[in-house]
Amino acid sequence: MIIEHPLLGPRDAAEFTYLGDAAMIHRPDWQAEDALAQFTTYGYLRDNPAGPHRELWFHEQGDRSWLVVTRDTTTHEITDVQLARDVARAEGRSK
Amino acid sequence: MSYSGFRVIKEALTGHRGWGPAWRTPDPKAEYDFVIIGGGGHGLATAHYLAKEFGKSRIAVIEKGWIGGGNVGRNTTIIRSNYLLDGNEPFYEMSLKLWEGLEQDLNYNAMVSQRGILNLIHSDAQRDAFVRRGNAMMLNGADADLLSTEDILKRYPFLNVNNARFPIKGGLAQHRGGTVRHDAVAWGYARAADRRGVDIIQNCEVTGFRIENGKCLGVETSRGFIGAGKVAACVAGSSGRLMEKAGMRLPIESHVLQAFVTEGLKPVFPGVVTFGAGHFYCSQSDKGGLVFGGDIDGYNSYAQRGNLPVVEDVCEGGMAIFPMLGRVRLLRMWGGIMDMSMDGSPIIDRTHIDGLYFNGGWCYGGFKATPASGMAYAHLLATDRPHETATAYRFDRFETGRMIDEKGMGNQPNLH
Ligand SMILES: Cc1cc2nc3c(=O)[nH]c(=O)nc-3n(C[C@H](O)[C@H](O)[C@H](O)COP(=O)(O)OP(=O)(O)OC[C@H]3O[C@@H](n4cnc5c(N)ncnc54)[C@H](O)[C@@H]3O)c2cc1C
Numbered sequence: 001m002i003i004e005h006p007l008l009g010p011r012d013a014a015e016f017t018y019l020g021d022a023a024m025i026h027r028p029d030w031q032a033e034d035a036l037a038q039f040t041t042y043g044y045l046r047d048n049p050a051g052p053h054r055e056l057w058f059h060e061q062g063d064r065s066w067l068v069v070t071r072d073t074t075t076h077e078i079t080d081v082q083l084a085r086d087v088a089r090a091e092g093r094s095k
Numbered sequence: 096m097s098y099s100g101f102r103v104i105k106e107a108l109t110g111h112r113g114w115g116p117a118w119r120t121p122d123p124k125a126e127y128d129f130v131i132i133g134g135g136g137h138g139l140a141t142a143h144y145l146a147k148e149f150g151k152s153r154i155a156v157i158e159k160g161w162i163g164g165g166n167v168g169r170n171t172t173i174i175r176s177n178y179l180l181d182g183n184e185p186f187y188e189m190s191l192k193l194w195e196g197l198e199q200d201l202n203y204n205a206m207v208s209q210r211g212i213l214n215l216i217h218s219d220a221q222r223d224a225f226v227r228r229g230n231a232m233m234l235n236g237a238d239a240d241l242l243s244t245e246d247i248l249k250r251y252p253f254l255n256v257n258n259a260r261f262p263i264k265g266g267l268a269q270h271r272g273g274t275v276r277h278d279a280v281a282w283g284y285a286r287a288a289d290r291r292g293v294d295i296i297q298n299c300e301v302t303g304f305r306i307e308n309g310k311c312l313g314v315e316t317s318r319g320f321i322g323a324g325k326v327a328a329c330v331a332g333s334s335g336r337l338m339e340k341a342g343m344r345l346p347i348e349s350h351v352l353q354a355f356v357t358e359g360l361k362p363v364f365p366g367v368v369t370f371g372a373g374h375f376y377c378s379q380s381d382k383g384g385l386v387f388g389g390d391i392d393g394y395n396s397y398a399q400r401g402n403l404p405v406v407e408d409v410c411e412g413g414m415a416i417f418p419m420l421g422r423v424r425l426l427r428m429w430g431g432i433m434d435m436s437m438d439g440s441p442i443i444d445r446t447h448i449d450g451l452y453f454n455g456g457w458c459y460g461g462f463k464a465t466p467a468s469g470m471a472y473a474h475l476l477a478t479d480r481p482h483e484t485a486t487a488y489r490f491d492r493f494e495t496g497r498m499i500d501e502k503g504m505g506n507q508p509n510l511h
Contacts, residue, residue, distance in 0.1 A: 014404040048335030
């Protein structure tokens, strides 16, 4: 698999390590009333779709950036790659 | 018709005209007491034990393709009960005992071969860990044997125990472990269940559940609605896909695992050996091919085919410990989709929906569990109580903190 890195161009997937579903960007608020339930869901339940999947890849043997890769889990076809930083900012996660 | 040596001779003398199909091809009925989704090893075993051990009838197994086309026909056939934790070990030891009596129970030659499994030890720390594991096994009635390098060399003279990078310091052996002909397990359970009246319905995909007022009334399939008293999901790698149709999210990710087989060789590899300093394991099939595998590819996949970096990684592991492999030609490699759970252990439990049950999360180790999984699932379906060896396999363990994490990896499915 080749991942089209937004800054570095096409890179072999072997340079990356995989974390999982990009929903993990949305870490729950630890002070919420139902924080325990939220963290259980966050930590342990997954959509696990057959089809397009937004997922976190870490460019460990490259520039050490986190990417959000949209990949089809039935064909391995990659349709979109963005810096996780940009995705998180656009979703209002960090300033 | 029973299979026997006498029968083989009789058929040989009469032109093999009397065998007949091993199971029927029934049309689905409008309704069953038990509908089991998935004709893999676990689904078929569940049907067999439901009928045989719990005296149930009106049972159907619904399979979207052909039985045995899933992971039960794709694995590397290793059976063992060398687990560490209390939640697991009694279950896997029950499974090994059931394997030992399986062929008589099913009247089917599944080629159960207790040729032994050997986990190599390469460091002092690893020896400590394996001693602990061996003790845990023995406490649960399993056999475990700590071997010296001399013991190992008697059986595996080709191993280089003085390898500069990965010296072999000993090994943990389970002599009752071994291999089983995987397809024959599916066929044997199917035939035995069919003979007790279970309908095995192939080429019939479950496309949805009919759920009303929190109760599951049956399944929608490519061959129409089938009503059911109890619906038992048992689809291994497709668990996420299936349970989504019941509105459930699972503590499971689907990942691809690859396996490899070489050209046939004369007997060279008497048992199963695992490399302790990298992820690699190998055995020799009765046909002569070396069967081996290693790590999963590591990212969510439903593709049933893997990528080359892991092929390279597995072969490097193989060359590091068995350099003789370098001269053998690879014949085939393939992938299977595994239901990797968040703690590396399975789930056999009821769901929050009345009449809907779940069995899954087997990771890369569910083949050895086939008989016990069938027995425990049948117990749950028949009595609504978990089998005594499967009480820890609950959905809510992630909420209550009772994870069964053999490797201590945490909620990272691709590391289990
Ligand atoms: C390469 C590889 C090596 C392995 N090696 C080992 C090993 O050495 N030892 C070990 O213990 N384990 C091993 N495993 C794991 C083991 O094979 C699995 O955990 C086990 O087979 C899963 O249970 P099963 O047999 O019921 O699954 P499967 O055979 O996959 O059965 C599930 C069935 O459900 C059907 N299905 C799915 N969706 C639907 C639907 N909607 N409607 C109807 N039917 C459906 C599928 O077609 C399939 O036939 C390995 C797995 C792989 C892939």
